[in-house]
Amino acid sequence: MTTSTRITKGNAAEHQRKDSQEIYFYGTCLIDLFLPQAGIDAVRLLEREGLKVLYPQAQTCCGQPAFNSGYRREALAVARSQLALFQKPIPLVIPSGSCAAMFRKDYPDLFRHEPEYEAALDLASRVYELAEFMVDVLQVQLCDQGAEEAVILHSSCSLRRSLSAHDQTLALLGQLNKVHLQEPDRASDCCGFGGTFAVKQPALSAALTRDKCANIEASGCKRLVGGDQGCLMNIDGMLQRQNSDIESQHIATFIWQRTS
Amino acid sequence: MSHTDFQDRAAVTLNDVKLTTEFRNAMDFLRNKRSSVIPSRDEFEALAARGRAIREEALDQLPDLLVALEKRCLANGIQVHWAEDSAQACEIVEGIAKDRQARSFIKGKSMASEEIGLNHFLIERGYECLESDMGEYIVQLAGETPSHIIMPAIHKSKVAIAELFAERIEGHRYTENVDELIGAGRAVLREKFEAADIGISGVNFAVAETGTLCLVENEGNGRMSTTVPNTHIAICGIEKVIPRLEDLPTLLSLLTRSATGQKITTYVNLISSPRQPGDLDGPAAVHLILLDNGRSRIHRDPELRETLLCIRCGACMNHCPVYTRIGGHAYGSVYPGPIGQVVAPQLEGLAQHGEIVEACTLNGACGEVCPVGIPLPGLIRRLRERKRHTPDEQADADAVPGSGRGRSWFEAGLWRAWTLAASSPRLYSLIRLFVTRARALIPRRIGSWSSVRTQPKPAPRSLNELMKDRHV
Numbered sequence: 001m002t003t004s005t006r007i008t009k010g011n012a013a014e015h016q017r018k019d020s021q022e023i024y025f026y027g028t029c030l031i032d033l034f035l036p037q038a039g040i041d042a043v044r045l046l047e048r049e050g051l052k053v054l055y056p057q058a059q060t061c062c063g064q065p066a067f068n069s070g071y072r073r074e075a076l077a078v079a080r081s082q083l084a085l086f087q088k089p090i091p092l093v094i095p096s097g098s099c100a101a102m103f104r105k106d107y108p109d110l111f112r113h114e115p116e117y118e119a120a121l122d123l124a125s126r127v128y129e130l131a132e133f134m135v136d137v138l139q140v141q142l143c144d145q146g147a148e149e150a151v152i153l154h155s156s157c158s159l160r161r162s163l164s165a166h167d168q169t170l171a172l173l174g175q176l177n178k179v180h181l182q183e184p185d186r187a188s189d190c191c192g193f194g195g196t197f198a199v200k201q202p203a204l205s206a207a208l209t210r211d212k213c214a215n216i217e218a219s220g221c222k223r224l225v226g227g228d229q230g231c232l233m234n235i236d237g238m239l240q241r242q243n244s245d246i247e248s249q250h251i252a253t254f255i256w257q258r259t260s
Numbered sequence: 261m262s263h264t265d266f267q268d269r270a271a272v273t274l275n276d277v278k279l280t281t282e283f284r285n286a287m288d289f290l291r292n293k294r295s296s297v298i299p300s301r302d303e304f305e306a307l308a309a310r311g312r313a314i315r316e317e318a319l320d321q322l323p324d325l326l327v328a329l330e331k332r333c334l335a336n337g338i339q340v341h342w343a344e345d346s347a348q349a350c351e352i353v354e355g356i357a358k359d360r361q362a363r364s365f366i367k368g369k370s371m372a373s374e375e376i377g378l379n380h381f382l383i384e385r386g387y388e389c390l391e392s393d394m395g396e397y398i399v400q401l402a403g404e405t406p407s408h409i410i411m412p413a414i415h416k417s418k419v420a421i422a423e424l425f426a427e428r429i430e431g432h433r434y435t436e437n438v439d440e441l442i443g444a445g446r447a448v449l450r451e452k453f454e455a456a457d458i459g460i461s462g463v464n465f466a467v468a469e470t471g472t473l474c475l476v477e478n479e480g481n482g483r484m485s486t487t488v489p490n491t492h493i494a495i496c497g498i499e500k501v502i503p504r505l506e507d508l509p510t511l512l513s514l515l516t517r518s519a520t521g522q523k524i525t526t527y528v529n530l531i532s533s534p535r536q537p538g539d540l541d542g543p544a545a546v547h548l549i550l551l552d553n554g555r556s557r558i559h560r561d562p563e564l565r566e567t568l569l570c571i572r573c574g575a576c577m578n579h580c581p582v583y584t585r586i587g588g589h590a591y592g593s594v595y596p597g598p599i600g601q602v603v604a605p606q607l608e609g610l611a612q613h614g615e616i617v618e619a620c621t622l623n624g625a626c627g628e629v630c631p632v633g634i635p636l637p638g639l640i641r642r643l644r645e646r647k648r649h650t651p652d653e654q655a656d657a658d659a660v661p662g663s664g665r666g667r668s669w670f671e672a673g674l675w676r677a678w679t680l681a682a683s684s685p686r687l688y689s690l691i692r693l694f695v696t697r698a699r700a701l702i703p704r705r706i707g708s709w710s711s712v713r714t715q716p717k718p719a720p721r722s723l724n725e726l727m728k729d730r731h732v
Contacts, residue, residue, distance in 0.1 A: 027723040029682075033695055034716050036723035043727070055727045058685035066675050068622055070644025074679040081683040109638075161624035190581045194621030201619055202708030203267060207585050208275050208621070209712070237713030 008255050009090075011104070011125055022052045023133075024092040025083075026036045028099045028228040029061035031250075038229065038250035042095040043128050045256055049138050058084040064102040069196045078111055083119055091126050095252050100129040105162050106164065129159060130252060131227055135168040142175040146258035151179040152221035152246075154212070154235060156228035157190050161235025169227055169251065176258055184215035193234035209238050216246060224248045267613040269590040276650050279415070283587055286414050291641060293521025294629075304517075311514045312632045314507045315569040318499075322559060325468040326502045326550065326685045332471030336533040338546045342389050344346050344377035345553050353460070353493055357387065360545075362457030362493050366449075368477065368485040369393035370462025371409050371572060372495040372551055374594045375607070378460070378658065388461075390452050392481040393609050397445055401428050401648035409595060410519045410574040421568045438468035449481065459485035459543065463496035464571070465511055466548070469504045475529040476516060492543040494531070498555050499568040511571060514631040554607045558656050563642055563651075569632045574599075576636055582619055591616050598626035598636045599694030602643065609661030610647045648672070692722045 023046065027039040043053050044177065062082060066230050067075035086092050094100040103128045111120035134140045139248070160166040192198065192208025212235055216224055226232045226248050236248035298304045306312055318325060331342045337520040338389040343349035365387060367373065379400070382389040391400040395412035399405065402424050406412030413423075415423070418436055425444055426434035432444045461482055465474040473494050477480050486492045502511065516522045535542035558567050577583040577597025588596035592612055593604035601620060605613040617640055647666035650659050681687050695702075705714055 006293045032723040034721045060682040070648045073674045074675045075681050078682040080393045141523035157623035190621045192621035196623045206712045235718045242716040
């Protein structure tokens, strides 16, 4: 099968798989500090496909928190430092829908009147969320070695709406044939995180998160997986506070553990 | 953290489980109705693209179209008035009333009239002014304001309406039967239609080519308000003008599907002139008030102009997870929900409505359903920027009122420090090292986050460190 035939969305049409191809990896600030194992597992998944993963050590944060909070100049300063790290014409893979959306959709806007505009457009065209890359570009075939398990998925709003890449996550997890994948009622409702929204509007954020948690609990699944550490931290934080026995995992770790 | 007015208002709904459940059901009903008339996504997107193109064309040629509209209307016998702001618009209405020696008004549903505070203005001056849309009538009877631009009384339960009618409508006996309730309201309104001196309406679309005012509705009250009284005054935001009559079907299809999940409304009124010789009914005089009220300024701002594409369907609020939980009144603005978060700060200023631009998770549900593709989350984000900083090249007269004045030095200082750290890899490495090594020192509870969630704990070693080890 040629790579381009099944690809309709995102950036995949331009990148075809080559063995020992180099790719960039962006760990994201949240995974870097709070869930590094998800980053390591994502890198392992990519390396297993024969790729050479480049991890520029100077990476910090994509700038989204400031950008979404109305601090555009501040976001631009940070984005500029990150843009400079990914100049080779190779894909940039990110284990987060929200950070990938920042690079793909918001950098072009952020740099619109800046000298780096072309560079931002170029980078945007090379950015992939992890599952999107594994499905659309690598066309991975996963071999499930785990036990039968019912699992509930939370896909972020960025992954669904900004990247339109929720289907790829479904397709990827769907390859795990012993996993009974579910989505909660009102799956596409926001979990209430919204970055600084959770801090600025605590009561509203808590109300949204409470509904999300109730819908997850109602599924009866004991494992929650998701591709965005921000949402997971938010949902898992409340589940833990409610003494729930649901365990949360980033999809990178979940997939790695079941297939290695 | 101190509570804001918005948060206090939102808390009222958030803490009322019965109300939130009813509200959620109502929103689900509207969402499902909308989906039921959108059989194929591709087809709807094609329709939306045509609609957007028409609206873009209209905004591109706005000044010319308005001149053309005025010319056509005048030729048709419709008198045209220009109102720069709310006060002028209200005065024009009063001027017409004085000319006609009118004392009483009957109103069809009009968000523009809400925007200019017309009811309040007229009643304060001793005029009688009655809402004839059932939802608006309920809200007026209760002394409230609409909580939704399409469904003004959506926050009111059947029981609340039953109690309200029993208390406020003379001779009406308490009933929870919906048909009887509506019947009771209509009996009151029927008399008022006959007696009112002036009928007031909004305008959904004003067609420049033909000088036609298009008004959609389901209750027939719009038709009554615009045909029974001897004078009809239509209030129309200047952005509602469209080039051609043939543009209407596309826009109406989008509007009614998105708003109420209908393929078309029960009534579509096309008003092109006052009563002509030989006509059996219709008002002797029709007045069109073209309302600016800040729209020209929005039109001059290339980053915010898309605000004016709006056709006021309300789909954004029906799909907004925040609106769905707190309802319209919490916003404290005439227009609630996502479009309100974009419109209210621009019309009335960020000083008054700056808080509501923060009440958004940027989840994108509104932008996804907008039938004319307004990037609502992007505009909300843009207004967050404007709140903190006026673009350097922008003249004062062009700036969003109150822009730059919402900057908190504390918050700005935090972001400054963050910027310094996140754009300097060395400094960031030190912070990273500190946060991971001092993880035991992180308090179990920090602020509002951990009042309902456990505090996330930094890992003992960062990904950055782990990756360094792998590559050694």
